[in-house]
Amino acid sequence: MTLVDAQLLADLQFWYAREARLLDERRYDLWLETVDVAIRYQVPTRYFTAQADITDFGAWTVDRELAQASDVLLIDDDHAGISKRIERLQSGMAWAEMPPSITRRIVSNIEPGEAQEDGGIEVFSALLAFKSRGPDERSFLTAQRRDLLIPADGDFRLRRRLVIIDDTVLMGENLSIVL
Amino acid sequence: MDVRHDLIERSVAPDASWIRPDIFSDEALYRLEQERIFGRCWLLLGHESQLPEPGSFFRTYMGEEPILVTRTQEGEIRAFLNLCRHRGAQLCHEDRGVAKSFNCRYHGWAYACDGKLLAAPGEQQLYYGELDREEWGLIRVAQVESYKGLVFGNFDPDAPPLADYLGNMAWYLDILLDRRSGGTELLGVQRWRIPANWKIVAENHVGDEYHVGFTHGSQLTRPIESRAAPAPLAREIRPELGHGIGVDIIPEDLSPGERGGFDEEVNEYLRSIAGEMTERLGEMRPRLFPIHGLVFPTLGMVPILNSIRVIHPKGPNEIELWSYCMVDRDAPKRVKEILVQRSVSAFGPAGSFEQDDSANWTGVTRNTAGHQARKHRLNLSMGLGHEGEVDGLRGEVGLTASDINQRGFYLRWVQEMTGGQA
Numbered sequence: 001m002t003l004v005d006a007q008l009l010a011d012l013q014f015w016y017a018r019e020a021r022l023l024d025e026r027r028y029d030l031w032l033e034t035v036d037v038a039i040r041y042q043v044p045t046r047y048f049t050a051q052a053d054i055t056d057f058g059a060w061t062v063d064r065e066l067a068q069a070s071d072v073l074l075i076d077d078d079h080a081g082i083s084k085r086i087e088r089l090q091s092g093m094a095w096a097e098m099p100p101s102i103t104r105r106i107v108s109n110i111e112p113g114e115a116q117e118d119g120g121i122e123v124f125s126a127l128l129a130f131k132s133r134g135p136d137e138r139s140f141l142t143a144q145r146r147d148l149l150i151p152a153d154g155d156f157r158l159r160r161r162l163v164i165i166d167d168t169v170l171m172g173e174n175l176s177i178v179l
Numbered sequence: 180m181d182v183r184h185d186l187i188e189r190s191v192a193p194d195a196s197w198i199r200p201d202i203f204s205d206e207a208l209y210r211l212e213q214e215r216i217f218g219r220c221w222l223l224l225g226h227e228s229q230l231p232e233p234g235s236f237f238r239t240y241m242g243e244e245p246i247l248v249t250r251t252q253e254g255e256i257r258a259f260l261n262l263c264r265h266r267g268a269q270l271c272h273e274d275r276g277v278a279k280s281f282n283c284r285y286h287g288w289a290y291a292c293d294g295k296l297l298a299a300p301g302e303q304q305l306y307y308g309e310l311d312r313e314e315w316g317l318i319r320v321a322q323v324e325s326y327k328g329l330v331f332g333n334f335d336p337d338a339p340p341l342a343d344y345l346g347n348m349a350w351y352l353d354i355l356l357d358r359r360s361g362g363t364e365l366l367g368v369q370r371w372r373i374p375a376n377w378k379i380v381a382e383n384h385v386g387d388e389y390h391v392g393f394t395h396g397s398q399l400t401r402p403i404e405s406r407a408a409p410a411p412l413a414r415e416i417r418p419e420l421g422h423g424i425g426v427d428i429i430p431e432d433l434s435p436g437e438r439g440g441f442d443e444e445v446n447e448y449l450r451s452i453a454g455e456m457t458e459r460l461g462e463m464r465p466r467l468f469p470i471h472g473l474v475f476p477t478l479g480m481v482p483i484l485n486s487i488r489v490i491h492p493k494g495p496n497e498i499e500l501w502s503y504c505m506v507d508r509d510a511p512k513r514v515k516e517i518l519v520q521r522s523v524s525a526f527g528p529a530g531s532f533e534q535d536d537s538a539n540w541t542g543v544t545r546n547t548a549g550h551q552a553r554k555h556r557l558n559l560s561m562g563l564g565h566e567g568e569v570d571g572l573r574g575e576v577g578l579t580a581s582d583i584n585q586r587g588f589y590l591r592w593v594q595e596m597t598g599g600q601a
Contacts (some may be wrong), residue, residue, distance in 0.1 A: 073525060
């Protein structure tokens with residue numbers, strides 16, 4: 001039995017490694033080319049929440065910890081929003097990233113999920129992001145990414161990204177880098 | 180005069196035209212702040228909308244103290260130290276929710292939402308029926324009061340009532356809190372740690388219009404020169420008591436929506452409530468557009484982006500910033516969504532504005548801590564002696580870029596730290 005298409009997994013591994021490298025090398029214009037115009041890029045707030053009443057242990061108990069529909073997120077960008085975020089980084093006046101942080105994104109646990117009707121594919125992965133602004137300002141962050149990739153011109157484009165940070169209180173001063 | 184008194188008075192000039200860097204890093208001053216500032220001042224706990232039903236609760240802090248805020252079965256809002264009276268274990272571990280009771284996980288003592296001790300395991304056999312439940316309820320925050328939806332707590336049973344504490348600041352807060360009959364609601368919260376002293380963050384909110392043109396250069400289309408120059412219709416206002424607010428007086432030819440640069444859907448909403456606002460606030464206040472402000476010591480606000488925040492101190496060199504969005508409760512859903520998204524894009528840990536603020540606050544805190552840096556003073560003199568009054572506005576008024584409100588903040592700090600009542 002084959003659990004997953006080996007070619008698909010290899011393609012995804014390549015895609016995520018390249019994406020991480022483009023961001024770490026701050027090649028933002030090239031990275032933006034991998035982002036679909038219909039992108040929704042969200043980082044929800046997260047809360048410690050009672051789980052005692054849960055009886056369906058197959059359910060998404062993580063979702064209960066996340067910001068509800070009317071709630072405030074940490075990032076809620078569409079394509080214009082993410083483009084402005086990149087423009088800011090390139091403005092020469094984004095002091096939180098001047099000089100630019102040295103970063104490393106490690107993407108692992110890549111797991112293809114449901115294929116969508118339009119050929120898109122849901123992908124889960126784990127992110128470890130390191131950021132250094134010198135010995136006094138170093139931070140690590142881990143998160144789950146829930147992405148939707150759309151096939152385009154023999155490649156994938158990022159249509160949706162939900163970054164679920166593994167903290168309720170964000171450490172490390174700010175979120176000045178793209179996750 | 181004790182040594183601490185000396186240190187306090189040495190930290191701030193008599194007219195607050197300068198401060199010493201010690202104020203951002205000194206451990207002894209910080210410990211004293213916990214007693215004299217956070218132990219005596221009214222601190223924001225949250226908003227009534229966060230406690231929609233009996234049993235609703237959320238956790239927060241007052242100074243460094245972990246606090247549990249609840250709505251009782253009778254509908255009253257109460258606040259307690261979040262610890263069990265038996266051995267001091269942390270009682271509630273969830274950030275928010277609805278509970279019938281709070282049960283300590285250590286030995287099982289159980290408390291009602293009003294703080295009463297409901298039961299302790301073995302009350303008859305182990306305590307011989309001698310445990311006085313009345314005496315061993317949760318430790319209440321001495322005073323809890325609401326001001327038009329915002330809920331405040333005060334550890335000091337002798338502190339003046341909240342309305343007196345707010346003074347003239349309430350008149351300005353009403354522009355946000357009392358402009359509609361349905362009031363407001365608080366959404367969120369974003370929470371993040373910044374390695375910065377709480378006062379540099381507080382003073383940024385109370386009156387620092389000056390930094391906007393430079394710190395937020397990446398976000399401004401207007402040239403820095405014109406931004407930093409005194410704008411004739413914008414004012415820094417020091418209502419009294421160490422609070423501060425910056426407002427734009429909206430020119431007659433602009434609507435509030437145009438001044439705020441909102442989407443058309445929001446402008447339409449603002450036009451639709453203009454009559455109600457005038458009815459509730461009079462002619463003058465609907466023409467005031469609050470930009471930023473602070474209720475002493477740690478309730479910050481950036482109303483132009485619907486942001487309300489609390490600066491929780493975590494030692495002299497660290498804060499945990501909690502940032503909420505505040506919107507009119509009866510605004511259409513779509514208007515709320517637009518305002519929240521707009522707020523999040525600019526403020527919060529990933530906001531295009533606030534990322535750069537936090538980088539500055541961190542740098543101030545770290546680089547003023549050195550022995551040599553502490554020998555020198557930091558400048559707080561902008562606009563000193565040029566304060567004035569404006570017809571119809573309450574309190575002293577400075578030009579847009581002025582340290583008037585920061586001076587007010589530090590003078591209040593000295594007053595509280597040396598034990599004087601406001």
